[in-house]
Amino acid sequence: xxxxxxxxxxxxxxxxxxxxxxxxxxxxxxxxxxxxxxxxxxxxxxxxxxxxxxxxxxxxxxxxxxxxxxxxxxxxxxxxxxxxxxxxxxxxxxxxxxxxxxxxxxxxxxxxxxxxxxxxxxxxxxxxxxxxxxxxxxxxxxxxxxxxxxxxxxxxxxxxxxxxxxxxxxxxxxxxxxxxxxxxxxxxxxxxxxxxxxxxxxxxxxxxxxx
Numbered sequence: 001x002x003x004x005x006x007x008x009x010x011x012x013x014x015x016x017x018x019x020x021x022x023x024x025x026x027x028x029x030x031x032x033x034x035x036x037x038x039x040x041x042x043x044x045x046x047x048x049x050x051x052x053x054x055x056x057x058x059x060x061x062x063x064x065x066x067x068x069x070x071x072x073x074x075x076x077x078x079x080x081x082x083x084x085x086x087x088x089x090x091x092x093x094x095x096x097x098x099x100x101x102x103x104x105x106x107x108x109x110x111x112x113x114x115x116x117x118x119x120x121x122x123x124x125x126x127x128x129x130x131x132x133x134x135x136x137x138x139x140x141x142x143x144x145x146x147x148x149x150x151x152x153x154x155x156x157x158x159x160x161x162x163x164x165x166x167x168x169x170x171x172x173x174x175x176x177x178x179x180x181x182x183x184x185x186x187x188x189x190x191x192x193x194x195x196x197x198x199x200x201x202x203x204x205x206x207x208x209x210x211x
Contacts, residue, residue, distance in 0.1 A: 002069070002070055002072070002073045002074075002098075003048075003067055003068070003069045003070075003098070003099055004067070004068050004069075004070065004076070004079060004096055004097070004098065004099075005065060005066070005067050005096070005097050005098065005099040006065070006066050006067075006068065006079070006080075006083075006093050006095075006096050007063060007064065007065055007093070007094045007095045007096075007097070008064050008065075008066065008091060008092060008093045008094055009060075009061060009062045009063075009064065009091070009092045009094055010022075010055060010060060010061045010064055010090065010091055011060045011061075011062070011090050011092075012060070012089070012090040013090050014060065014088070014090030014091055015055075015057065015058055015059055015060045016057060016058070017057075017090075018057055019051065019054040019055070022051070022091075023049065023051070025087070025088065025091065026049060026066065026087075027047055027049065029083055029086045029087050030047065030049075030068075030083070032086040033082035033083050033085065033086050034082070035070060035074070035079065035082060035083070036070050036071040036072050036074075037049070037068060037069070037070055037071075038069040038070060038071050047068075048067075048068060048069035049066060049067070049068050050066065050067045050068075050103070051064070051065070051066045052065040052066070052067065052103050052106065052208070053065065053103075053106060053109060053175055053208055055205060056182050056183075056184060058184065058203070059111075059183065059184070059203045059204065059205060060202075060203070060204045060205070061204060061205035061206075062094070062204065062205070062206060063205055063206060063207050063208050064205070065208060067099055076095075076096035076097065077096075079093075079096045080093045080095065080096050101210040101211075104176075104177065105210045105211045106175055106176045106177075106208070106209075106210060106211075107174075107175070107176055107209045107210055107211050108155050108172045108173060108174050108175050108176070108209050109172070109173055109175040109205055109207065109208050109209065110156075110170060110171070110172045110173075110205070110206045110207040110208075110209070111170070111171055111172075111173065111183040111203055111204065111205050111206060112160065112168055112169070112170055112203070112204045112206055113168070113169055113170075113171060113183055113186065113187055113201070113202075113203050114166070114167070114168040114200075114201070114202045114203075115166070115167050115168075115187065115190070115191075115198045115200070115201050116165060116166050116198060116199045116200045116201075117165060117196055117198050117199050118165055118199055119165075119196070120164050120165055121162070121164070121165060121166060121167045121194075122194060123159060123162050123167050125193065125194060126167065126169070126190055126193075126194070127159075129189070129190060129193045130151070130154065130157050130190075132151060133151060134149050134151060135149065135150040135151050135189065136148070136149060136150070137150045137185065137189055139181070139185070150181070150185070150186065150189060152174075152179070153173055153174045153179055153180075153181035154171060154172070154173060154174075154181075154186075155172035155173070155174065156170075156171065156172040157169060157170070157171045157172075158170055170206070171183065171186060172209075173186070175208070183203045183205075184201075184203065187201050187203065
């Protein structure tokens with residue numbers, strides 16, 4: 001039995017696919033591709049598929065990671081080709097490798113956030129906000145709500161492109177079992193700070209980093 005790690009993209013309308021529906025989609029694709037996925041033992045066996053960092057709905061990505069274990073060794077190119085033949089257009093396997101890190105080694109994730117507003121986007125004030133030592137926000141967790149310092153979750157921030165009505169910036173956010181923050185929360189806090197309702201906000205995950 002061999003475990004593989006697949007890197008795949010989730011673009012276009014794929015951003016509206018929930019984590020549970022994504023799992024179902026891959027299970028169906030594996031069956032259609034006739035790949036020998038390993039199943040757990042017991043009364044209710046399930047396929048050996050693990051997504052390392054589930055993507056929030058509404059966010060696209062070019063770096064999603066999923067681990068799969070098969071009952072036999074297969075050429076990596078075969079796995080990639082067979083799955084891409086049966087996956088929906090907005091999901092595509094980019095490469096297939098062997099895991100060298102575990103989920104507990106996840107550290108942070110990089111995102112491109114693009115905001116637009118016809119009345120103008122003040123990038124100076126955005127820089128002012130994200131350069132502060134403390135920005136208190138209410139974060140929703142499985143145990144309820146708690147007040148946290150948003151800045152503690154930000155590893156890096158820089159503008160990639162900007163015009164008077166448009167700004168794109170890259171941001172690295174904590175993404176591990178101890179600390180994690182959705183990029184949409186950062187965009188919402190910027191919107192609140194500027195006192196605006198953006199015409200559009202698009203978010204794409206660009207990279208996942210391990211310790």
